[in-house]
Amino acid sequence: MIGTSVDHYRIVSKIGEGGMGIVYRAHDEVLNRDVALKVLTKDSIDKLGRDHLLGEARTASSLSHPNICTIHEVRKTSEEFYVVMELIEGHPLRTLIADAGLPSESVFRYGIQIADALAHAHDRSVVHRDLKSSNVMITPEGRVKVLDFGLAMSLRKEQLDDATRSVVDLGSGSELVGTLSYMAPEILQGQTGTYQSDIWAFGVLLYEAATGKLPFHGRTGLEVGSAILHQPPPALPSHVPPGLISVVQRCLAKDPALRFQRASEIRAALEALQSASVAGREQRDSQVGPRTLYFRGVDHLPVKNGDVLILAGTNKGLFIFRSSRERSRWQMAGPYFPGRAIYAIAYDNRQDRHRIWASTSQFWGSYLQSTDDFGRSWTNPLEANVKFPQDSGASLKSIWQVCLGHPEEPDVMYCGVEPAALFKSCDAGESWSLVQGLFDHPHRPRWVPGNGGLCLHTIVPDARDRSRMLVAISAAGNYRTDDAGQTWQAKNRGIRVVYTPEKFPEFGQCVHKVVSHPNQPERMFLQNHWGLYRSDDAGDSWHDIAHGVPSDFGFAMLMHPHDPDCVYIIPVESDEFRCTPGGKLRVYRTRNSGATWEPLTRGLPQTGAYETILRDSLTTDSLDPAGIYFGTRSGKLYHSRDEGKSWELVRDGLPQIVCLRATAVNELGGFAGTNRPKPSRSPARTFSKRRKKRAKK
Amino acid sequence: MAVIFHIPGPLLVYTDGNRHIEIDASPADVREALELLFSLHPGIRARLLTEQGEIREHVNVFLGNEELRHLDGVATTLEDRAEITIMQAVSGGLKPNLGNCVRDI
Numbered sequence: 001m002i003g004t005s006v007d008h009y010r011i012v013s014k015i016g017e018g019g020m021g022i023v024y025r026a027h028d029e030v031l032n033r034d035v036a037l038k039v040l041t042k043d044s045i046d047k048l049g050r051d052h053l054l055g056e057a058r059t060a061s062s063l064s065h066p067n068i069c070t071i072h073e074v075r076k077t078s079e080e081f082y083v084v085m086e087l088i089e090g091h092p093l094r095t096l097i098a099d100a101g102l103p104s105e106s107v108f109r110y111g112i113q114i115a116d117a118l119a120h121a122h123d124r125s126v127v128h129r130d131l132k133s134s135n136v137m138i139t140p141e142g143r144v145k146v147l148d149f150g151l152a153m154s155l156r157k158e159q160l161d162d163a164t165r166s167v168v169d170l171g172s173g174s175e176l177v178g179t180l181s182y183m184a185p186e187i188l189q190g191q192t193g194t195y196q197s198d199i200w201a202f203g204v205l206l207y208e209a210a211t212g213k214l215p216f217h218g219r220t221g222l223e224v225g226s227a228i229l230h231q232p233p234p235a236l237p238s239h240v241p242p243g244l245i246s247v248v249q250r251c252l253a254k255d256p257a258l259r260f261q262r263a264s265e266i267r268a269a270l271e272a273l274q275s276a277s278v279a280g281r282e283q284r285d286s287q288v289g290p291r292t293l294y295f296r297g298v299d300h301l302p303v304k305n306g307d308v309l310i311l312a313g314t315n316k317g318l319f320i321f322r323s324s325r326e327r328s329r330w331q332m333a334g335p336y337f338p339g340r341a342i343y344a345i346a347y348d349n350r351q352d353r354h355r356i357w358a359s360t361s362q363f364w365g366s367y368l369q370s371t372d373d374f375g376r377s378w379t380n381p382l383e384a385n386v387k388f389p390q391d392s393g394a395s396l397k398s399i400w401q402v403c404l405g406h407p408e409e410p411d412v413m414y415c416g417v418e419p420a421a422l423f424k425s426c427d428a429g430e431s432w433s434l435v436q437g438l439f440d441h442p443h444r445p446r447w448v449p450g451n452g453g454l455c456l457h458t459i460v461p462d463a464r465d466r467s468r469m470l471v472a473i474s475a476a477g478n479y480r481t482d483d484a485g486q487t488w489q490a491k492n493r494g495i496r497v498v499y500t501p502e503k504f505p506e507f508g509q510c511v512h513k514v515v516s517h518p519n520q521p522e523r524m525f526l527q528n529h530w531g532l533y534r535s536d537d538a539g540d541s542w543h544d545i546a547h548g549v550p551s552d553f554g555f556a557m558l559m560h561p562h563d564p565d566c567v568y569i570i571p572v573e574s575d576e577f578r579c580t581p582g583g584k585l586r587v588y589r590t591r592n593s594g595a596t597w598e599p600l601t602r603g604l605p606q607t608g609a610y611e612t613i614l615r616d617s618l619t620t621d622s623l624d625p626a627g628i629y630f631g632t633r634s635g636k637l638y639h640s641r642d643e644g645k646s647w648e649l650v651r652d653g654l655p656q657i658v659c660l661r662a663t664a665v666n667e668l669g670g671f672a673g674t675n676r677p678k679p680s681r682s683p684a685r686t687f688s689k690r691r692k693k694r695a696k697k
Numbered sequence: 698m699a700v701i702f703h704i705p706g707p708l709l710v711y712t713d714g715n716r717h718i719e720i721d722a723s724p725a726d727v728r729e730a731l732e733l734l735f736s737l738h739p740g741i742r743a744r745l746l747t748e749q750g751e752i753r754e755h756v757n758v759f760l761g762n763e764e765l766r767h768l769d770g771v772a773t774t775l776e777d778r779a780e781i782t783i784m785q786a787v788s789g790g791l792k793p794n795l796g797n798c799v800r801d802i
Contacts, residue, residue: 246739250732258750265729268722269736291710291740363755363785364707364744380710382740388748395747 001039005029006082007075009037020044020148025087035072036085045081057083059126060149067117069137069147088145093209094133101212104241108274110136111206113144115267118202121149122195122263129193131201132182133208180224181214185254188225196256199263203251207233210240215252229254235431242382243273255390293369293378301333303374303665308621310629310662311356312637313342316655318358320375325664327627327641330650336375344616345661346402348428350410354665357429359399359415366398368415370429386415386423386432392439394419401616403459406466416456420447420473424485435485443476443490443507450474450510450529457615458511462538463518470514470524470539477509478526480539491539498530513557513615514539517564525567525594527557527615529575534594545594550581556618560643561626565593568600568644570613570630579610587618587630589644603647604638611636616659623664631657698723700730700775703782704741711740727760728771730781745783755786 001011001024009026012034016023021040028035054076061071073084093110096102102110114136121128128135128149137145184200187193207215215233218224233252236245247269253259260266301322303309310321310330317335337360344359357370368385371378388394397418405412411428422435447454455474462468467484470491477492490507497509510529517523526533526542532552533542546552551571560566569588573581580586585604588597612633621627628640635654640647702718712718720737724730735742745756752758758765759782760773 242739243736246735246742260732261728265724265732268724268729269732272720272722272733273736293710362707363753365747365753367743382711382743384743384748387743390748393749395749395751 118263418455475510494542
């Protein structure tokens with residue numbers, strides 16, 4: 001075709017070839033200028049239809065913008081269909097992106113121009129449909145020119161289905177890879193391309209420009225499609241400014257409604273980031289990485305190897321108590337996070353960690369925050385680390401429980417939240433994902449909130465079988481998985497419900513706490529909203545064990561760390577009068593798996609003590625003899641050094657105590673409250689090593 | 698054209714301590730303006746909005762002296778030099794400065 005003419009265009013040379021056709025450099029003999037001439041393949045014309053193509057191309061030719069490749073003319077002959085375009089000298093953006101991505105300044109500069117081009121087109125009802133880095137040219141002057149507006153070949157539904165079901169290796173250079181990798185989830189689900197799908201593609205392009213990699217990839221169409229539909233984009237590296245990360249994430253929201261609604265919004269955001277980046281480059285660079293909180297005016301505790309800690313979460317902040325191994329005198333530090341409610345605490349000492357986790361809640365949301373230096377510094381995530389996927393329709397209210405995973409999985413953690421759901425982390429709390437199997441349980445629409453909301457407040461991993469776990473939800477009852485969270489079954493047989501006509505329903509129980517011992521995980525104990533129960537078959541069936549307690553109503557329940565037959569509870573009078581019966585503060589203990597219960601009262605007030613002890617405010621340090629601790633809503637913190645025979649007041653006058661954990665600092669981890677000993681090691685070595693590792697992050 | 702944000706004490710840790718943030722742009726409505734703010738200070742988004750993009754229950758956003766819930770929400774259109782104030786609801790909270798926590802990196 002070189003050297004021939006099409007109308008008054010003389011074909012000079014071939015520039016390139018794509019899925020739609022061949023592009024030539026041509027000379028316009030009438031206007032005496034060079035142009036690009038795209039001759040569409042017969043296949044393209046057949047697929048799209050001549051009239052459709054002509055209509056689209058004519059619409060696109062109406063666009064006049066410095067960042068859009070101008071379409072001069074669209075011609076249809078009996079044989080051919082061709083588009084005459086502005087000839088652009090330059091390079092495709094794709095070829096300019098290095099392995100590590102472009103510098104942020106370049107991403108902003110190009111991104112703003114692309115966004116401007118998109119905004120112009122969208123304002124004129126033109127959707128690109130195939131925006132990608134190979135369709136963006138950069139001229140030698142640094143100007144962006146977006147190609148092929150409105151001309152993109154839309155894949156037919158059958159083609160799309162074929163592509164996304166394919167398990168054949170695509171090969172990195174295939175046209176399909178280029179197209180699939182930028183496709184929005186809704187396109188893969190068969191919808192027509194809209195402004196929102198252009199914005200998704202722009203997010204993919206920005207991600208690629210910033211990192212050098214596509215956010216969703218795979219060897220086959222099936223893998224690429226699955227990643228787009230189901231996986232979040234991998235985290236952007238730390239050199240990418242947080243603001244740009246935020247823009248990319250917003251573009252890549254799976255739900256189109258949660259993306260930027262207009263390209264002009266993205267342009268404005270990138271412009272603001274660009275000016276801030278230029279004006280305060282040093283300042284912005286310093287924002288990389290998670291922020292850290294320090295608390296003024298708190299005398300932090302000098303924690304030594306062998307010390308014992310009590311971590312007290314209150315509705316107005318966290319307090320840390322420290323004692324030597326004798327547990328006779330306690331120093332206090334806090335409040336950490338004053339004004340925030342601390343609904344859950346965990347102490348993770350697996351793999352040389354000495355990490356305290358706290359769930360913090362206030363008007364501004366709920367977050368998991370941790371310290372590796374006993375409170376001197378705390379992580380403060382810029383974004384919520386525990387959050388529901390956008391397509392779940394749910395929003396996090398509170399994090400009620402944080403729990404370490406199976407000992408053989410030292411980076412696994414779980415948290416239970418309101419609205420009732422379970423989240424899992426496989427990287428020691430850095431990132432969390434929803435356990436979908438439980439969230440999708442068919443019972444969930446019929447779960448009813450308890451007084452405290454619809455919350456998953458108790459997590460009991462099975463110490464022997466890592467695929468098994470039981471969780472308790474108020475007021476839905478117990479659910480157990482035996483396949484690592486894929487499926488869940490209600491496990492409430494024998495547990496009575498007093499507030500529905502049916503007394504023993506499959507689910508709907510208001511379970512308050514469940515405990516089990518790692519050495520005997522199939523035996524479980526349960527404090528219900530009215531009722532004390534034991535199960536000897538991992539929750540398959542439950543039997544009443546309320547023999548000799550003043551009330552079988554209560555919240556708190558604790559497993560003895562070394563004796564699988566020994567359990568502690570603190571009964572309260574009733575659901576209406578949630579205070580200790582008769583004004584007597586009594587801890588009850590069974591040492592025969594619930595056959596009998598004995599009151600433990602020495603050192604506790606036995607008159608006028610109308611106290612309430614919440615479900616997570618009873619704990620142990622797991623030493624031998626075990627220290628037992630409990631806190632009250634009135635802000636009193638008690639402890640026993642002799643497994644409950646006698647009690648002392650550690651502190652009065654705290655805010656309402658919501659949760660307690662206790663630990664010896666040099667112990668090997670396990671399930672919360674049931675830690676097992678490990679050989680002591682030099683605290684100086686351990687803590688400094690940990691600090692250095694964190695500082696590097 | 699510009700829009701001006703007033704940031705409450707507990708959120709100053711996310712704006713490098715800046716109580717007033719003036720953005721030189723022409724957002725059409727509050728939602729666009731918030732996106733600009735989030736772009737500059739990403740930590741604000743999660744504090745202000747739920748996962749579903751709704752303003753948190755106990756957070757109020759004012760355009761001038763009017764709370765957004767009494768206007769058109771985040772779709773409320775903006776005029777030049779609009780002033781948007783973020784506040785926590787009536788009860789609780791810290792002192793109107795950095796509280797007693799300070800940020801470091």
